[in-house]
Amino acid sequence: MSRISVRGFAVASATAVTAVGSVVGVASGSVAQNNDAEPTAADTTLLADIPAGQQAQVQTASLTHQADVQAIAADASAKKDAEESARKAAAETAIAKKADAEKAAKEAKERAQAKSEATTRSTRDTSSFPVQGSYTVAQIQAMARQIVPADQFQCFSNIVDHESSWNYRAVNASSGAYGLFQALPGSKMSSAGADWQTNPATQIKWGLGYMNSSRYGSPCAAWSFWQANHWY
Template identity: 55%
Template sequence: MPEGKHVTRISVRGVAVVSATAVTAVGAVVGVAAGSEGKPVQTVDVASATLFADAPTGERAQHVSDGIGRQADAQQSAADAAAKKAAEEAARLQAAADAQAKADAEKAAQQAEADAAAQKAADDAAAAKKAEADAAAKKAAEAKKAKEAANQAASVSALASIPAGSVQDTARQIIGDDAQFQCFSQIVQRESGWDYTASNKSSGAYGLVQALPGSKMASAGADWRTNPATQIKWGLNYMNSRYGSPCGAWSFWQSHHWY
């Protein structure tokens, strides 16, 4: 082999095939000669065989082998490049998918955080509004209570200046008819003794006519606790609606000792 030449696998195989063919032909000639002593030897026309004539030899064979090798190398390189490109493309697509998934997750987290903040703000606003409404309601209730206390105080003050017997006079004026007043007076005298603050601790009845409960008289006025005129109006209306008149109520009372 000339120095500096590289024989590829293809060139070696080609030479091996040619050499094997030649050796076989020569062996056939020798075998015939050895096994046919005293007989005519049949010769083989090796020159007429085209094996060596057709097969490239020497430098030409090396060139053919090198060309085939280069072609194979080029094909292998092309295949490697294609595989590398496919791997790079797959890696690029995976990286893009991962980046998109990460971006989507961050966006979802930000949206959830924004929703939570908005809900908290709404809850805080609702709580503040409720607290404000509660404070306003409490203030209004306190104002109403203070007004009622003031009204009661004013009623007590006004009654304190009324002379003795004015309660009966007030009843007489409200009832009008003297006979009906007398019947009304009989009942009131026995129920409360004309004490507009009279209270029955066992039953809870209250006032001139001992309304049970006393809060019933609120239908005639909010000052029912301290104003005898309010109690008289309520009592007269009760007697008229239930018994037709104070005298009707007095007749019932005499039979039952209640009305």
């Protein structure tokens, strides 16, 4: 074998790779470590000392090594970035789910409160309204607004408009239906109070209970039925 032995070539190749790497490092601005072992005279072999036919192999080995190192570093960086993105996405998802749960709980609480208030209004003791010898339409409507839930009042009002025009003493001459809701017979309103004939509040309480019953479920449902059939 020319110029160096097999063992010498192995040492020379490794040294040359190191030398080439060092040259590359210096070119890229790297600073050699102070604790690098100084090569001995026997181990120091420059690229120029390697036979021309083998220099390309040494250079290729050096470049391949550098490429492998860079690929490993890139993979590690990509893995780290992916893990960080996944962590952020999981955190954002958890925050969104928490916000949705809090919103749902708030809405449920508001619905429960509204239902409770509606129940309180619908079961209000009619004795809380002053008893009078007669009532104007405005007074009767004011009573109804205090008893009927706000979101149901217009439907409630539409039915009363068509049935009695808010006349709590209205009587149907042919059937005998009576009051704001033309109850037939009128005496069924006694379930809301003995003064059903003279107290609009008692009639309102009865009418709201009738509309909220399983027959309709709400004044607006009762109004939808009325529009389709012209009775309820």
